[in-house]
Amino acid sequence: MPDSSSSSPDSSPGAADLQRRLLDWYDRHRRTLPWRAPPGGRADPYHVWLSEIMLQQTTVAAVGAYFRDFVARWPTVQDLADADLDDVLRAWAGLGYYARARNLHKCARVVAHDRGGRFPEDEEELRRLPGVGDYTAAAVAAIAFDRPAAVMDGNVERVVARLHAVTQPLPDAKPALKVLTSALTPAYRPGDHAQAMMDLGATICTPRKPKCILCPWSGGCAGRRAGIEAGLPAKRPKPERPxxxxxxxxxxxxxxxxxxxxxxxxxxxxxxxxxxxxxxxxxxxxxxxxxxxxxxxxxxxxxxxxxxxxxxxxxxxxxxxxxxxxxxxxxxxxxxxxxxxxxxxxxxxxxxxxxxxxxxxxxxxxxxxxx
Ligand code: SF4
CATH class of the missing domain: 3.90.79.10 (Nucleoside Triphosphate Pyrophosphohydrolase)
Incomplete structure (x- = not known):
């Protein structure tokens, strides 16, 4: 849970106010991404799932070309399921762990062959698919199906740690950050809210030099008020690599x-x-x-x-x-x-x-x- 330096409820805007400010900001400043639906549109679950698996290990900028290549070669989950595994591994080269690419292929087969080509909408059911963990399940549920799921990636952890001035180091702070993120997740446009959180972390509440002056939450951010935002989230020192x-x-x-x-x-x-x-x-x-x-x-x-x-x-x-x-x-x-x-x-x-x-x-x- 947030520690003693967290903002008190009396001094912070309520969740509804934060949600409204964030969605207003998102409607004006959302990033255009190859897998993202246009404003008001519904995202393709295959595109969302594919991009989220790719994004687990690399940046949005690096994933763009891979994503376009994959959907050009395999336009549907059925096409990916029918692809030769070696072709998929080759197309994946440079995107990190190949276990992810093998699971990607396996998951495509499960969705195509056992589920008639439709991804489940529910977070829990999504988690049962090969290679789909908590993060991807929440992201697909929220972005593709507009479910109110707390999507926790590095960007969101950073934004929430700063917003609530959580000084407990990562990874120990993860459960507390998830509780705070869930409390902030609205029933209205939860998919846009999740993407707005990601965009805020990627473009405004950046790891170094957050642009607080441009932030829709600058007035209610406990980390900024305490002057500790740049040092958050705190991290446990990593052991040296042998x-x-x-x-x-x-x-x-x-x-x-x-x-x-x-x-x-x-x-x-x-x-x-x-x-x-x-x-x-x-x-x-x-x-x-x-x-x-x-x-x-x-x-x-x-x-x-x-x-x-x-x-x-x-x-x-x-x-x-x-x-x-x-x-x-x-x-x-x-x-x-x-x-x-x-x-x-x-x-x-x-x-x-x-x-x-x-x-x-x-x-x-x-x-x-x-x-
Ligand atoms: S005010 Fe600054 S630190 Fe706080 S959420 Fe916004 S960008 Fe991040």
Whole structure:
């Protein structure tokens, strides 16, 4: 619950006043987004669901092109359900966790095949769909079906923490912020209210330097009144990310094709293609190639390339040494040979695309950017 520094009910405008001010502001300043219905229109539930899944890990600006591409290729949830999973994974590359893309495809199949192509309207039923958590269920219920759901994303948490001067750090403050957001959610135009909250957080109540002077709530904002808005929401310090280190094996056959293999379905980069590698372990130094030979895909003369490939995942940094080897025949390996110039067509995660660019650059085959 809000702490002692929260505004008292006597000094704040009531919820109805805040709601009215926010909707007035939204009617004048709403963002135009590719998945958003025009004023007064009904949003397509497929578009809302798709955009919200995409937005979980990246920004509105980055999602726009992906969203347009997806709806051009798969205009309906039925089309997405019928799509080949590898095509969906490829189209998803760059949008973050591939588990989300697999769940997206699974969810499309459930909606298309078990529900006649219609998304449920109720938050609880939405939550039963693959890959749909509390946030997405609330967002789809509110935006697509105008249900009074409390849609909690980072923007909304920030706005509400400031409005009520909640100083308890995140993530501990989440339940209190949800209660406050629910209390603020109107029965009238709840979908527009949810989108207005998001827009306010994205354009006015921004993480740095909130533009309070332009804010429809500036008169009733407890955080601003206390002069603490810029420091809210407070956050628990994050633990430092460890660094894991590994050897990646780039094996080329007599026809100039490189070996890739599929990662296990579960876990990090699940189901994505990769170059074989030794274990990704936390260790103080990069392993020598010899130390990783047990994991090498073939017995051959491996040569370490100069330089290090670096990538950062949510929970750890990864540093990689790349070893290059050749085989003159095609040994029975767990994987697939792909001509180097066709690697761009594979569902390679960003980390592996970096490895490919590193090898190309070392070989002098074009700029470090074109595998
Ligand atoms: S007044 Fe400032 S801090 Fe308060 S909600 Fe508006 S933009 Fe955010």
């Amino acid at each position: 660094t894991r280190r590994a050897v990646i094996f780039w094996l080329v056959n007599g026809k100039g094709a490189v070996l890739i293999r599929r990662r296990p379905e579960k876990g990090l980069l699940g189901g994505m293609m990769e170059f074989p590698s030794g274990p990704w372990e936390p260790r103080p130094d990069l392993p020598e190639v010899e130390a990783a030979l047990d994991s090498a895909p073939a017995r051959t003369a491996w040569k370490a390339l100069p330089g290090i490939v670096r990538h950062t995942f949510t929970h750890f940094h990864l540093e990689m040494r790349v070893a290059v080897g050749r085989v003159g025949y095609e040994p029975p390996l767990n994987g697939r040979w792909v001509p180097v110039d066709q690697l761009g067509e594979e569902a390679l995660p960003t980390v592996m695309a970096k490895v490919a660019r590193h090898v190309m650059a070392a070989a002098g085959r074009g700029p470090a950017g074109s595998p």
